[in-house]
Amino acid sequence: ERVNVIPFFHHVLDRFEMNKDETVRIDRTIPKDSIFLWMDKDKIIQVIDNIMSNALKYSPPEGVIRFKVTKERNRIKVMIQDQGPGIPPDKLDKIFDRFYRADRARSRQLGGTGLGLAIAREIIQNHHGQIWADSEEGKGTKVFFTLPLIARKRGVS
């Protein structure tokens, strides 16, 4: 379906603002002008949910989560940044594998199955986008995904 992602992203984040615990702040940088693209809305909501729930899970109290959308020549790029413990460089691409959990002790404590980012990657690939992470240990994590701007993609209604 053809979606203006500007109100869509605001709507998804509004829902997070209502449900999160009060101490973590969500800081949004989203362009003002409409940007239309083809997507399966429910699937992209799931991607954002999975990335944001990790960011919330790993954020320190009073932490800030940055949600930033930029329009590039033929795609949009979304960045979700937290101030959590970060991920060691050698584990950065493994976090998108099924059942992979970077820090076993901490992961066990915080719960989860290790599927969130694997599902997100599958959905983004189905939309012909890309997803990756960047992190400095001790300084937090950035997760990025892109979605192509115009062309209607096969398999997405």
Ligand code: ATP
């Ligand atoms: P699930 O999402 O199924 O509840 P999960 O959160 O452990 O479980 P993923 O979301 O796929 O699984 O994340 C995989 C692993 O990547 C996590 O267990 C964690 O070790 C690491 N990780 C993901 N996001 C972050 C983040 N924002 N900060 C630090 N580590 C992260």
Ligand code: MG
């Ligand atoms: Mg998760």
